[in-house]
Amino acid sequence: MTPAPNRRQRTGNRRRGTKRHRSRLQRHLQLSHAQVGFMATLQHECLYRGGIALIHVLAIPPLALLYAHLRDNIGDEASAAAINVFINYNIACWIESFNTHRICERLDYILHDIPPEEHQAAQPSRNIRFNSWDDHTCYIKTTFDKNKLLRIYRCFGLEDIAAQNNGYIRIPTGYLNQRGVPCVYNFHPEELFLYFMTRMKTGNDHTQMCDDIFGGSEKRWSLAWRWILFYLDERYKNIIGHQGLLRFVDDFPRFYTAIQQKVQQSYVHDEDEHNNTHEETSGLAFLPFDIFGFIDCSIDRINRPFSGPAGDYEGAGRKPEYPAAQRAFYTGFKKLHGIKVETVFLPNGISTIFGPVSARRSDIPVLQMSNLNEFLVRIQIHNQHEYSALGDSAYHVNLRCICSYFKRYAGQQPLTDHERRCNRAIKKARESIEYSYGLLSELFHICSSSRHNRLAKEHPYAIEQLRAAHLLCNIYVCLNGEKASGHNMFCCRPPVLEDYLTL
Secondary structure, eight states: OOOOOOBBBTOOOOOOTTTTTTTTTTTTOOOOHHHHHHHHHHHHHHHHHHHHHHHHHHHHOOOOOOHHIIIIIOOOOHHHHHHHHHHHHHHHHHHHHHHHHHHHHHHHHHHHOHHHHHHHHOOOOSSOOOSOHHHHHHHHHSSOOOHHHHHHHHHHHHHHHTTTTTTEEEEEEEEETTOOEEEEEOOOHHHHHHHHHHHHHOOOOHHHHHHIIIOSSSHHHHHHHHHHHHHHHSSSHHHBBBGGGGGGGGGGHHHHHHHHHTTOOOOOEEEEETTTTTEOOOOSSSSSSSSEEEEEEEEEEEEOTOOOOOSSSSSSOOOOTTTHHHHHHHETTTTTEEEEEEEEEEEOOOOEEEEEEEEESSSHHHHHTTTTTHOOOOOOTTSSSOOOOOGGGGGGGGOOOEOOOOOOTSSOOOOOHHHHHHHHHHHHHHHHHHHHHHHHHHGGGGGGGGGOHHHHHHHHHHHHHHHHHHHHHHHHHHHGGGGGSSGGGGGOOOOHHHHHTTO
């Protein structure tokens, strides 16, 4: 690590470091290339004017002696007057150069020195705990206030792991010391938890997180980030996955009633957008399908796998794996490389997911991979009534627990008015699953950029990262009640957080 920026001898203030001379860990207030050039010009002018002022002020004493000698000893008034003109000229040049020197020095001090209060504010905080932030800061950085963060923190069980290692979580670095003992980084569980929540909310990379908030080295925090992602994914895999439907199988009749009450409500739709005319449509008398929730798939963009050259030299070819890997994750439907998640959305706002898998697969192959239909049949085998998950028109597969809208097949009669009205009402209720996708991307920006979803790397964790985002979205629903539960569509209360995260 390079030494800290130099300080002025007279003021003690730190000098702003240049990008080419300072380590990234030290240049919190660095200068751009244009500012560096202006600083060099300003300092050159300051030195030049200071040198000119010094020359003129050193020339004044001998000229003053010569002036006195000519006037008092020789009595040559004409020569003394000429010397007096030179003295006045040197005094004027000295005053002008000195003032210019002071102006340049002052500008250099104002523009390129770091005042103590500004330097203190620019330094990232270290050893952040819950007491370091107030409620507003917690909400801005993590989407949750302090009390809710404490509830989530207790449910995650990080304190129990830290209690086994003197209050710290030990994360291996992958290296051995001279005695052959694995090297570890020690993290306080509160700081590790706040780092995880802040990065999920903001979507900043490790460099930004270290420079702006937490300090330290991004390599150290990258190991902590990977550890907590795998820890939460392993801990809650049976809650965020479709296995989590086992917790709500007894609530399927209540979910069916909530959806039926929604489709029975009348709604207003635009009949003609240009003339601003509306038409009110009455609700259905009953729900024509025995459904407990909705199923859909979403696609998240990723960086192209195996992109870049095969070597770090000029003329390096592509990596040999790139054609097959990029075709494996490319979807012609969205025209992008991505990963797909199958989601089952319940009326209480909770979602379960399968995946992520390659976005190259369509919805039906993903459904076959998840075995959701067989799973729903198995968990309802002892129930008196069997409920299904409703999907869009892609899910017309004639499965026992997966259904879709009324559809007209080739050679059959067209849909009746009643069937079309049923489809419109059910589609209106099914919009809730699309709202849940929007809520996820709005709350946790880690999912909104492809640069965070990278596969084919040395330590890939895009899959665990996406599952963690869905877990936090469900936690948000549990803590914020019905206002996050399908936008008040079903008036179905979500579970209590502690009950939802119980292992």
